[in-house]
Amino acid sequence: MTLTLLGAGNVATHLGMALQQAGHRICQVWSRTETSAAWLAERLGCPAVSGMEARLLPSDGYIISVKDDALEQVARCFIPQAPEALWLHTAGSMPLDILRGKGTTRIGVFYPMQTFSKHKTVDFSEIPLFLESPADMDVLQELAHSLTPKVYQLDSEGRKHLHLAAVFACNFVNHCYALSARVLKEVGVPFEVMLPLVDETARKVHELAPAEAQTGPAIRGDRVVMARHEALLQEERMREIYHLLSESIHTTHD
């Protein structure tokens, strides 16, 4: 397919590179600011364009990967330039409807669920893609399968839950790492000592359901150890987190 990227952030960057590698042609990169558009366009070897007054080149599909709160404005502004093309957004937390009533019915969601960092390459074939489209599911399926075998159809309601689930499995997990690092810092131990345990904890849930993989004082109901741990925590909020998560572990039977 010939594709245009609207946005030049982490998702647009990694998606653009992966699409190009899969044999699609990126015709143009648009971004609100000239420098980010130029940066990504250079990496992809295509023209850049910027600003809300920009003229887009024709292509089969347009992929909008901008911040959630800019999505509607970008869609309203640019869809009328190519109402025959397929318009997609990549936002896990935004409904399909954000693209409705903007001048086309050829709309869809193309959500790669991963945490992207600009300078860290990712293997797209490992990333699950979640698709939604009222009229173009065939095209979306083909596009998605050119990147990864992990393709799922999911409506906006399901995707809301998926995004929430990702907050637990990624953002909150990372915060638990951060709290762990804070505890270690008090006794001068570097967080790197935790990495084998971090890795094994992640590996385990490839084989066991998370609820079955649970270990530690809370699941054993070991109140002595838990009380000792809470007493070690200086900050009230860390004590609250310890207490709440321990109670939740102890009473969870999934």
Next chain:
Amino acid sequence: MTLTLLGAGNVATHLGMALQQAGHRICQVWSRTETSAAWLAERLGCPAVSGMEARLLPSDGYIISVKDDALEQVARCFIPQAPEALWLHTAGSMPLDILRGKGTTRIGVFYPMQTFSKHKTVDFSEIPLFLESPADMDVLQELAHSLTPKVYQLDSEGRKHLHLAAVFACNFVNHCYALSARVLKEVGVPFEVMLPLVDETARKVHELAPAEAQTGPAIRGDRVVMARHEALLQEERMREIYHLLSESIHTTHD
């Protein structure tokens, strides 16, 4: 070294196998119950013995890997049979002092920090070992280095913090996975879709400090998304967890 294992649970099993593979000789396995002692002794090709009246064979060192609340009783009961030998325990959450006053000063802690499951092999060379001993640190260092290069000295106070940090980085992380699975279950999505994100989240903290690796609505201060997420959560405790962790992320500057 010639070594005796007291205990036949997950830690004793994995440690016993690793020590044997590193060239040490396991002389005997003791356990409270005959069946568990026999099970591990058979795997290690050595005699089993059980019960609190058991006679232990002589060896250079004795490693006690029993439940925290049984540790003191096992130490008190068996140390007098070999007061010249080195006596170690493997419990992250127990102080060295639990072995004091039991008839020997040759005591120490040999704590492998990992989450062990009985039927899952682990690579001991990846596991950090934390050592403490008033008089036998040389012997402990040599024993530890025969298993892994990741050897640290840490006193009981430091180890308390380490164990608490491991609860955050392992037990609470796993519970976040479990809560994520629960959210997905509501929309019929299998937890396996989360695994690439789980793996990448763990990989990231090999390169970045956890606080720097933080992504998601809470760190961005995106109150709109957070309110939408909280509204999706049916259970009050899950809402509380969402709220508390989000607040903690938002105000954390490590």
